[in-house]
Amino acid sequence: MSAAEESPADGYAELWLTPGQLASWLSVVRLMTRLPWAIDAQLQRDADLSMIEYMTMAMLSEAPDWTLRMSELAERTSSSLSRLSHLVKRLEGRGYVRREADATDGRFTNAILLPAGLKKLESAAPDHVAYVRRLVIDNLSPERLRRLGQDADRIVGRIDSPAR
Amino acid sequence: MSAAEESPADGYAELWLTPGQLASWLSVVRLMTRLPWAIDAQLQRDADLSMIEYMTMAMLSEAPDWTLRMSELAERTSSSLSRLSHLVKRLEGRGYVRREADATDGRFTNAILLPAGLKKLESAAPDHVAYVRRLVIDNLSPERLRRLGQDADRIVGRIDSPAR
Numbered sequence: 001m002s003a004a005e006e007s008p009a010d011g012y013a014e015l016w017l018t019p020g021q022l023a024s025w026l027s028v029v030r031l032m033t034r035l036p037w038a039i040d041a042q043l044q045r046d047a048d049l050s051m052i053e054y055m056t057m058a059m060l061s062e063a064p065d066w067t068l069r070m071s072e073l074a075e076r077t078s079s080s081l082s083r084l085s086h087l088v089k090r091l092e093g094r095g096y097v098r099r100e101a102d103a104t105d106g107r108f109t110n111a112i113l114l115p116a117g118l119k120k121l122e123s124a125a126p127d128h129v130a131y132v133r134r135l136v137i138d139n140l141s142p143e144r145l146r147r148l149g150q151d152a153d154r155i156v157g158r159i160d161s162p163a164r
Numbered sequence: 165m166s167a168a169e170e171s172p173a174d175g176y177a178e179l180w181l182t183p184g185q186l187a188s189w190l191s192v193v194r195l196m197t198r199l200p201w202a203i204d205a206q207l208q209r210d211a212d213l214s215m216i217e218y219m220t221m222a223m224l225s226e227a228p229d230w231t232l233r234m235s236e237l238a239e240r241t242s243s244s245l246s247r248l249s250h251l252v253k254r255l256e257g258r259g260y261v262r263r264e265a266d267a268t269d270g271r272f273t274n275a276i277l278l279p280a281g282l283k284k285l286e287s288a289a290p291d292h293v294a295y296v297r298r299l300v301i302d303n304l305s306p307e308r309l310r311r312l313g314q315d316a317d318r319i320v321g322r323i324d325s326p327a328r
Binding site: 021024025031036051077078129132139144146151152158 | 180181184185187188189191192193194195196197198199200202215216219241242243293296297298299300301303304306308309310311312313314315316317318319320322323327
């Protein structure tokens with residue numbers, strides 16, 4: 001640890017973290033708090049969609065036949081199956097998505113993007129992508145963006161790995 | 165852009181992003197989705213606190229006289245004032261925090277951490293910090309952690325700056 005010479009932060013917030021570690025962690029907390037909110041606000045305002053609704057339809061738009069099993073869709077959107085079910089039901093009500101039993105195995109349910117959903121996605125994408133570019137993609141060098149993605153993968157990988 | 169030779173991603177998800185940019189962005193989305201949830205789950209399970217409740221009490225514990233104006237506390241926890249008011253009311257009901265009008269200017273309300281809140285924080289901190297260490301602090305090199313914090317600051321700074 002190159003931070004060995006730093007003394008632990010004073011205060012009860014983050015016992016045993018150095019001031020530098022604490023500052024970096026609080027920056028990550030701010031990012032986790034502010035960025036999803038900002039993306040959500042843009043999509044709600046410009047397209048009447050939440051970030052997770054947009055992501056759900058985007059994942060379907062890239063799947064063969066615009067179709068994914070609900071369990072796979074939950075995985076790809078980092079959502080619980082019950083949360084995803086509610087969300088897909090709302091998208092179904094708006095005519096963007098439909099659900100049906102998997103033809104090859106009736107125990108599974110598929111979600112399918114409908115033409116109206118694709119149209120909605122196409123109309124929402126330019127503003128959304130422009131905003132993501134402004135905040136993130138064009139705001140970091142290509143190398144830093146690449147590393148940020150790697151760091152994110154490393155942290156999420158640790159969430160999924162069992163504790164020692 | 166060193167990624168100029170990459171062709172735009174095929175699909176409607178993120179028009180005009182290269183595959184590399186899209187992959188990095190989706191990694192950031194996963195981080196934003198999974199990390200707050202994981203931290204929240206640990207705190208709820210081990211201390212019956214949400215992440216934002218913990219952060220709120222932690223910020224108060226580091227303030228002089230364990231006291232902050234509600235507006236300042238909202239700023240430091242990246243929370244809206246109305247959301248913070250609900251949260252502080254719940255913490256008040258549990259005897260961890262109290263609110264009172266600012267003695268120097270009655271238009272402002274202060275939040276004050278109570279001894280029971282400090283005790284709660286002290287009992288919650290070790291498990292919380294150990295988990296943050298495992299997922300983030302000890303999972304990245306000191307240099308990468310520092311850069312991650314800088315990137316996060318850069319993105320949050322852009323959220324706060326007006327669009328062109």
